[in-house]
Amino acid sequence: MIKYSAEVSAARSAGKPIVALESTIISHGLPRPKNLEVAREVEEIVRSAGAVPATIALIDGVIHVGLEEDQLIRIATDDSVVKASTRDLAIIEMTKQSAATTVAATAHIAKLAGVDVFATGGLGGVHRGHSYDESADLTALSQLEIIIVCAGVKSILDVAGTLERLETYSVPVLGYKTNKFPGFYLTDSGFEIEHRVDSPAEIAAIWKNRADLKTNDRAIVVTNPVANQMNPALHDEILNSGLAAAAANHIVGKAVTPFLLEHFHTASKGESLRVNIDIIKSNSQLAAEIAVALKK
Numbered sequence: 093m094i095k096y097s098a099e100v101s102a103a104r105s106a107g108k109p110i111v112a113l114e115s116t117i118i119s120h121g122l123p124r125p126k127n128l129e130v131a132r133e134v135e136e137i138v139r140s141a142g143a144v145p146a147t148i149a150l151i152d153g154v155i156h157v158g159l160e161e162d163q164l165i166r167i168a169t170d171d172s173v174v175k176a177s178t179r180d181l182a183i184i185e186m187t188k189q190s191a192a193t194t195v196a197a198t199a200h201i202a203k204l205a206g207v208d209v210f211a212t213g214g215l216g217g218v219h220r221g222h223s224y225d226e227s228a229d230l231t232a233l234s235q236l237e238i239i240i241v242c243a244g245v246k247s248i249l250d251v252a253g254t255l256e257r258l259e260t261y262s263v264p265v266l267g268y269k270t271n272k273f274p275g276f277y278l279t280d281s282g283f284e285i286e287h288r289v290d291s292p293a294e295i296a297a298i299w300k301n302r303a304d305l306k307t308n309d310r311a312i313v314v315t316n317p318v319a320n321q322m323n324p325a326l327h328d329e330i331l332n333s334g335l336a337a338a339a340a341n342h343i344v345g346k347a348v349t350p351f352l353l354e355h356f357h358t359a360s361k362g363e364s365l366r367v368n369i370d371i372i373k374s375n376s377q378l379a380a381e382i383a384v385a386l387k388k
């Protein structure tokens with residue numbers, strides 16, 4: 093059912109630390125041709141930190157954990173690549189389409205492959221003004237034992253609502269070297285986080301304690317704030333114009349998030365893109381360090 097890249101297959105046999113990487117950010121989150129460049133750089137960051145990268149996607153209906161070069165190019169450049177959440181996986185296998193996986197779908201496949209650590213940019217969550225538009229990322233996190241490293245939830249979302257949902261689902265939220273909940277493009281979303289951690293070793297200790305306590309049937313969210321944030325005034329202005337444009341164009345369902353991210357990248361003339369790239373690189377670095385710490 094799952095095909096492993098040569099590198100991931102060797103890492104599994106050797107018991108090496110592996111980091112799962114999502115592919116929707118490559119296909120639908122970052123503009124071309126930067127997306128392919130970043131996908132490659134992120135994999136290299138994971139390797140330099142002593143872990144093995146496993147970018148996850150479906151190619152012609154087959155689930156791949158770890159992509160070979162031609163497969164990564166396919167995800168980054170082929171217009172027919174769709175965005176797949178967990179509910180889409182079995183259907184895409186049947187139709188033999190190629191698909192990039194969201195946080196929810198990537199986490200699901202990572203668990204099937206026995207991978208415990210996962211890096212993304214920003215989590216999905218509750219959408220502003222639409223309390224029934226809630227990313228399947230949240231329900232996935234409530235069901236999968238995995239550590240996800242992110243820069244908080246995407247700032248296009250209802251951050252307060254998303255934090256409340258994470259509390260309901262008993263998903264712990266940790267601030268990496270901070271007590272401020274990161275705001276994706278912004279270092280601080282304006283919300284506090286109760287629990288701060290200062291090292292991958294502390295996160296590994298929490299992971300082990302949860303197994304003993306049997307509170308490990310769900311994810312741990314590690315939030316890693318971006319160092320050089322977007323200008324907050326510019327951020328808020330673009331967010332407002334983006335939300336208005338999404339409503340005016342009747343953008344719904346899985347198209348909402350890619351639409352808003354694209355609006356940001358265009359309207360900010362590359363400033364949000366610069367931040368998004370910083371985020372994914374720094375999260376991948378931290379995820380690799382955590383994966384290494386879990387093996388100690």
Ligand code: PSU
Nearest residue numbers: 116117121194195213214216227346349
């Ligand atoms: N983080 C980014 N860019 C992205 C995403 C995350 O920096 O494009 C993707 C992830 O795959 C996440 C998805 O799961 O956006 C959320 O989409 P939705 O709101 O439709 O669930």
Ligand code: MN
Nearest residue numbers: 225226227345
């Ligand atoms: Mn949605």
